[in-house]
Amino acid sequence: MNGYVNKQILQLLLLGSSLLLVVPAWAAPDGEALYNQNCASCHGYDGHGGVGIPLALPAFLETVPDAYLSKTIRYGREGRVMPPFKYLSDAQIGAIVKHVRGFSKAKAPTLTLGSVQGDQKNGARLYAKYCAACHGAEGEGGKGTGVTFSRPRDLPVIAPALNNKGFLAAASDKMIKKTLMEGRKGTPMQSFLKQGLSETDINDIVSHVRDFERHTRKLASLNNDDVSPVLVQESSHDLKTTVENVKAAAIAANYRIIRVQELDKGLVKEGKESKKEIVIYFCNFGLLNSVLALDPRVGIFLPCRVTVVESEGKVKVMSINPRHMSALYNNAELDKACDEMTAIYESILEEATL
Numbered sequence: 401m402n403g404y405v406n407k408q409i410l411q412l413l414l415l416g417s418s419l420l421l422v423v424p425a426w427a428a429p430d431g432e433a434l435y436n437q438n439c440a441s442c443h444g445y446d447g448h449g450g451v452g453i454p455l456a457l458p459a460f461l462e463t464v465p466d467a468y469l470s471k472t473i474r475y476g477r478e479g480r481v482m483p484p485f486k487y488l489s490d491a492q493i494g495a496i497v498k499h500v501r502g503f504s505k506a507k508a509p510t511l512t513l514g515s516v517q518g519d520q521k522n523g524a525r526l527y528a529k530y531c532a533a534c535h536g537a538e539g540e541g542g543k544g545t546g547v548t549f550s551r552p553r554d555l556p557v558i559a560p561a562l563n564n565k566g567f568l569a570a571a572s573d574k575m576i577k578k579t580l581m582e583g584r585k586g587t588p589m590q591s592f593l594k595q596g597l598s599e600t601d602i603n604d605i606v607s608h609v610r611d612f613e614r615h616t617r618k619l620a621s622l623n624n625d626d627v628s629p630v631l632v633q634e635s636s637h638d639l640k641t642t643v644e645n646v647k648a649a650a651i652a653a654n655y656r657i658i659r660v661q662e663l664d665k666g667l668v669k670e671g672k673e674s675k676k677e678i679v680i681y682f683c684n685f686g687l688l689n690s691v692l693a694l695d696p697r698v699g700i701f702l703p704c705r706v707t708v709v710e711s712e713g714k715v716k717v718m719s720i721n722p723r724h725m726s727a728l729y730n731n732a733e734l735d736k737a738c739d740e741m742t743a744i745y746e747s748i749l750e751e752a753t754l
Contacts, residue, residue: 428491428495429489429492429494429495430495431495431496431497431499432499434488434492434495434496435499435500438485438488438496439452442481443455446503447500447503449557451481451696451697452481452482453557453558454557455500455503456503456504457504457557457586457587458504458505458506458585458586459506459585459586459587460584460587461500461504461506461508462504462507462509463509463575463578463579463582463584464508464575465508465510465511465572466497466501466508467572468570468571468572468575469497470490470493471566471569471570472566472567472570473485473488473493473496474486474488474493475565475566475569476730477560477561477564477566477567477730478564478565478566478730479561479564479730479731479732480541480560480561480564480730480731480732481695481729481730483729483730484566509575509578511572511574511575511578513574514572514573515573515610516573516576516577516603516606516607517603517607518600518602518603518604518605518606518608519603519607520604520607520608520611522601522604523603523604523605523607523608523609523611524608524611526597526601526604526608527608527609530592530597530605531562531605534559534588534589535559535560535561535562536559536561536563539561539563539564539609539612540561540563541559541560541561541562541564542559542560543558543733557587559588559589562609562612568609568610568612573606573610576609576610577606580592580602580605580606581593581599581602592605627721627723627724627727628721628724629720629721629724629725630718630719630720630721631719631720631721631742631745631746632716632717632749633716633718633749633750633752633753634714634716634717634753635708635715635752635753636753636754637715637753638715639676639678639710639715642708642715642717642752642753643678643680643708645751645752646680646706646708646717646749646752647660647680648751648752649747649748649752650682650704650706650748651682653684653747653748654684655682655683655684655704656682656684656685657681658681658682658683658703660678660680660681661678661681662674662675662677662678663677663679663707663709664677676709676710676711677707677708677709677710678707678708678709679706679708680705680707680708681704681705682703682704682705682706683702683703683704684704687741688703691734691737691738691741694731694733694734695731695733695734697729698725698726698729698734698738700725701720701722701725704719704741705719706718706719706745706748706752707719717749717753718749719745719749721742721745722738722739722741722742723735723739723741723742725738726738726739
């Protein structure tokens with residue numbers, strides 16, 4: 401049988417000079433390309449950080465095992481800036497982790513699994529005294545992304561949320577303990593041993609942090625499936641009047657009009673713009689700064705704008721729905737701000753169309 405099979409293969413190979421059988425090899429995932437596509441916009445192409453933490457920080461890579469990086473990519477941080485990357489395969493995540501390791505000469509620590517035993521009640525007391533100021537009384541983490549707008553940020557990282565499903569799934573007890581004992585050079589995290597705590601005290605704090613799993617914080621829903629991406633109102637006025645009404649409503653809501661222009665301006669030859677599709681740009685700079693402080697990525701859909709369109713004898717006023725957009729950013733604090741923005745948009749649209 402084997403001789404027959406080999407003969408058939410030989411015949412195929414010799415079938416003709418124009419026939420070439422090629423057996424493709426499965427290419428390994430390109431970690432650098434995957435990182436650039438999925439991670440660099442937040443963590444920087446060189447890993448020095450931005451909206452996200454600086455992954456190239458040697459003290460970070462010295463204290464986190466590969467499993468922590470892999471699970472962080474897989475699960476993300478619910479309600480924080482870091483989203484889960486559910487669509488990446490294990491091999492792709494492994495390639496990204498390998499690329500991240502290349503940012504530093506620091507070797508991955510070899511931390512065995514297993515729980516750390518301690519007195520959770522004493523740990524809660526010590527946590528309130530030594531940890532809550534940075535990580536939050538309930539482990540909710542530091543506020544914002546750590547990015548400032550007028551100067552480089554003072555600290556490379558914002559205290560992570562410890563009471564978070566993603567963190568608790570990724571971080572082993574021994575990794576948390578190692579961080580507490582050694583601190584993390586270049587960040588606000590200092591060695592607790594140098595602050596006078598004993599190893600027993602640190603075990604107690606680890607036990608308290610792990611106890612967060614029994615009552616992880618409930619976050620506002622980040623699902624936007626039932627939230628319309630666009631807000632639309634039909635106007636009872638003509639296009640020109642409706643545009644003026646939008647401007648007046650925005651000003652009444654404490655916004656400043658930036659400009660009014662045709663929707664297709666710059667997209668078609670000058671003078672050929674549609675006069676029946678008008679965009680009104682407006683901004684409240686105080687609100688803009690506060691929202692950008694929560695997550696600079698919202699600059700994608702700011703400043704605020706409303707579009708007025710006349711079609712088939714009807715005038716409609718529309719805008720994006722900030723709450724729908726917010727769900728894409730995995731930032732619970734941003735959800736609240738965008739809920740407020742959506743209410744303002746709805747009010748402006750309603751007032752302009754009555």
